[in-house]
Amino acid sequence: MKAPLSVRTIVTALVVAGLVLLPVYSAATGNVFVLTLFTRIVILALAAASLNLMMGYGGMMSFGHAAYLGIGGYAVGMLAQEGIGSGFVQFPVALAASATYALVIGALSLRTRGVYFIMITLAFAQMAYYVASGLARYGGDDGLTVYKRSDFAGLINLSNRVQFYYLCLGCLFGVIFLIWRIVNSRFGLVVQGLRSNEQRMQAIGFPAKRYQLVCFVIAGTMCGLAGALLANNTDFVSPAVMYWTRSGDLMVMVILGGMGTLFGPVIGAVVYLLLEELLSQITEYWALIMGPLLLLIVLFGRGGIMGLLGRLNRG
Amino acid sequence: MLLVVEQILNGLQFGLLLFLLAAGLTLVFGIMDFVNLAHGSLYMMGAYFAATFVAWTGNFVLGAVLALGATLLLGIVLEFTALRHLYGRDHLDHVLATFGLILFFNEAVRLIWGPAGLALPLPSWLSVPVPILPGIHYPAYRLAIIVVALAVALLLYLGVMRTRIGMLIRAGASNREMIGALGINIKLLYTLVFGLGAALAGLAGLMQAPILTVQIGMGENILILAFVVIVIGGIGSIRGAFLAAIFVGLIDTLGRAFLPNLLRQILSSAAASTAAPALSSMLIYLLMAMVLVVRPEGLFPATRR
Numbered sequence: 001m002k003a004p005l006s007v008r009t010i011v012t013a014l015v016v017a018g019l020v021l022l023p024v025y026s027a028a029t030g031n032v033f034v035l036t037l038f039t040r041i042v043i044l045a046l047a048a049a050s051l052n053l054m055m056g057y058g059g060m061m062s063f064g065h066a067a068y069l070g071i072g073g074y075a076v077g078m079l080a081q082e083g084i085g086s087g088f089v090q091f092p093v094a095l096a097a098s099a100t101y102a103l104v105i106g107a108l109s110l111r112t113r114g115v116y117f118i119m120i121t122l123a124f125a126q127m128a129y130y131v132a133s134g135l136a137r138y139g140g141d142d143g144l145t146v147y148k149r150s151d152f153a154g155l156i157n158l159s160n161r162v163q164f165y166y167l168c169l170g171c172l173f174g175v176i177f178l179i180w181r182i183v184n185s186r187f188g189l190v191v192q193g194l195r196s197n198e199q200r201m202q203a204i205g206f207p208a209k210r211y212q213l214v215c216f217v218i219a220g221t222m223c224g225l226a227g228a229l230l231a232n233n234t235d236f237v238s239p240a241v242m243y244w245t246r247s248g249d250l251m252v253m254v255i256l257g258g259m260g261t262l263f264g265p266v267i268g269a270v271v272y273l274l275l276e277e278l279l280s281q282i283t284e285y286w287a288l289i290m291g292p293l294l295l296l297i298v299l300f301g302r303g304g305i306m307g308l309l310g311r312l313n314r315g
Numbered sequence: 316m317l318l319v320v321e322q323i324l325n326g327l328q329f330g331l332l333l334f335l336l337a338a339g340l341t342l343v344f345g346i347m348d349f350v351n352l353a354h355g356s357l358y359m360m361g362a363y364f365a366a367t368f369v370a371w372t373g374n375f376v377l378g379a380v381l382a383l384g385a386t387l388l389l390g391i392v393l394e395f396t397a398l399r400h401l402y403g404r405d406h407l408d409h410v411l412a413t414f415g416l417i418l419f420f421n422e423a424v425r426l427i428w429g430p431a432g433l434a435l436p437l438p439s440w441l442s443v444p445v446p447i448l449p450g451i452h453y454p455a456y457r458l459a460i461i462v463v464a465l466a467v468a469l470l471l472y473l474g475v476m477r478t479r480i481g482m483l484i485r486a487g488a489s490n491r492e493m494i495g496a497l498g499i500n501i502k503l504l505y506t507l508v509f510g511l512g513a514a515l516a517g518l519a520g521l522m523q524a525p526i527l528t529v530q531i532g533m534g535e536n537i538l539i540l541a542f543v544v545i546v547i548g549g550i551g552s553i554r555g556a557f558l559a560a561i562f563v564g565l566i567d568t569l570g571r572a573f574l575p576n577l578l579r580q581i582l583s584s585a586a587a588s589t590a591a592p593a594l595s596s597m598l599i600y601l602l603m604a605m606v607l608v609v610r611p612e613g614l615f616p617a618t619r620r
Contacts, residue, residue: 061407108604111611115350115406115550119542120607126539127600134593244539248414255411285426291419298412299400 008309012263015270019169023162035161041273042168043229046175048253048265050222053179055251056260057188058215059195063118064105064125065250068098068220070132070242072227077144077237087150087158091228098224099217101128106216110209122244132239143238146231158232168229172266175222180262182218191215256297258306267305317451322572323565324447328457330564331464335519336541337548337556338471339512345551346488346508349398350406352413354516354541355534356420361386361517362524362533363424366433375438382521383514390513394506402505421531432530435521460522467518468557475553484508488551540567543599547606549613559614563599570595 075094149158257268279286369378444452548555575591
């Protein structure tokens with residue numbers, strides 16, 4: 001099965017190399033915009049990768065993943081507002097807040113399955129959205145400006161574009177490495193077994209819900225990290241980050257790239273966001289093309305881009 | 316007293332409107348096993364069609380009927396060209412494809428009608444308050460919504476439970492292969508059900524249009540509420556959708572109306588005025604969480620499979 005140099009491996013390697021070398025290109029051409037664009041892409045790829053752990057490996061179709069982006073972001077924004085600018089406080093708080101939220105939401109949502117699960121995670125994310133809209137002290141509907149990026153005591157300067165980009169990229173690769181380790185661990189195998197056949201796994205004696213909940217919390221925490229980075233990237237956080245169409249975007253990235261593949265979500269995020277950027281440069285009404293395109297991808301492109309590349313290899 | 320009656324009626328009216336949306340959603344899910352996120356877009360299209368046709372014909376009722384027909388047709392075309400190829404696929408595929416449709420519809424509306432919202436003015440005979448109890452007046456139009464929605468709910472019940480088509484629909488829900496084998500054109504039946512769901516969504520949209528502005532994205536907020544309704548009621552169950560819709564409508568409306576005052580008695584008024592709006596928007600989600608903890612399949616799960 002394992003060809004040493006499949007099309008998939010080559011494409012993945014090219015994408016990774018491209019991401020690593022991007023600041024060099026940006027510096028050589030003086031094109032700052034491309035670096036800003038790709039910082040956002042890398043952060044959302046991180047969010048998509050975490051969703052993939054839950055959805056692709058765990059089989060839990062969460063439609064409320066954007067909530068963690070908001071929670072991570074608000075943790076940074078609120079602490080900054082209250083005068084706590086240190087990243088050593090902000091980031092752990094962002095992760096802890098996301099993990100706590102995931103624990104509560106997961107414990108409730110995992111009582112249900114199938115479409116109920118999709119809808120209940122969606123509804124909880126909407127709830128988080130309304131809570132954020134009601135936070136009058138922190139901007140409410142209008143959102144919260146983060147005047148100062150997280151301060152890492154001179155270790156790394158988040159206001160420096162290149163340093164910030166590499167921090168995000170490092171986080172992305174770190175998370176992917178972690179996911180790789182998780183997926184190939186005993187825990188990961190149990191979770192994937194539960195995806196295939198929950199009843200059988202339970203019959204063998206695995207406490208299904210407990211394993212799924214842990215997977216849910218890990219994925220949520222990872223996405224909280226993406227949220228904290230995103231707030232630093234835009235210097236702003238607002239309820240709109242948690243709006244359910246954002247969760248939809250993340251889902252699209254995962255499925256477009258290929259669910260249950262390690263680098264699929266990264267490729268999905270790059271393709272989706274570049275396509276969005278490209279189409280919006282051609283026409284103001286880019287969604288008019290993007291919408292039917294999604295429909296076509298679902299109708300004809302099973303397994304996403306990774307699936308397509310896998311087929312290329314064989315035929 | 317007056318306020319309480321008025322708010323209860325408002326809640327009932329909102330609940331019935333939610334039912335029209337949720338009924339279509341739950342029918343399509345119960346029978347075709349299809350998750351339709353674009354249901355909210357059909358609601359939006361109903362409102363836009365109504366605003367256009369009423370302005371065009373100059374007659375509210377005629378415009379509404381035309382809009383209803385247009386949404387029905389749109390639903391049928393949508394099912395025929397795209398969605399029928401997705402039956403039997405993974406739910407995730409449904410979510411993704413209909414998510415794409417939402418993007419498409421929102422953008423198409425922006426292209427055709429422009430980004431600004433439309434207003435749908437009421438005819439004079441519907442905009443007067445009518446006395447319902449001695450000393451209590453209620454807007455005629457909201458009363459009309461209640462009457463129409465109740466009538467539709469009754470028709471839907473009779474249609475599904477008492478007619479031949481309704482029997483086929485129920486049979487299709489319990490075993491699609493079998494009724495196909497018995498010589499029923501199941502594809503046509505599915506198209507019909509989808510069209511019906513679309514028309515119900517359109518009806519809800521066009522009735523809501525004069526109360527709120529007709530605008531892009533109006534379908535998305537209410538779609539989530541409709542989801543909450545069918546999750547509470549039990550997916551696939553029309554009876555559950557009806558009861559849950561009224562329940563959610565009442566709780567949401569009454570919560571928004573009375574929670575601020577209630578909170579003010581416990582908390583300081585500053586804290587109450589910050590907490591109240593967030594808490595009243597959260598109320599139905601809390602309710603849903605509670606229902607799911609007690610009954611993960613909803614209050615009235617459809618007994619099939």
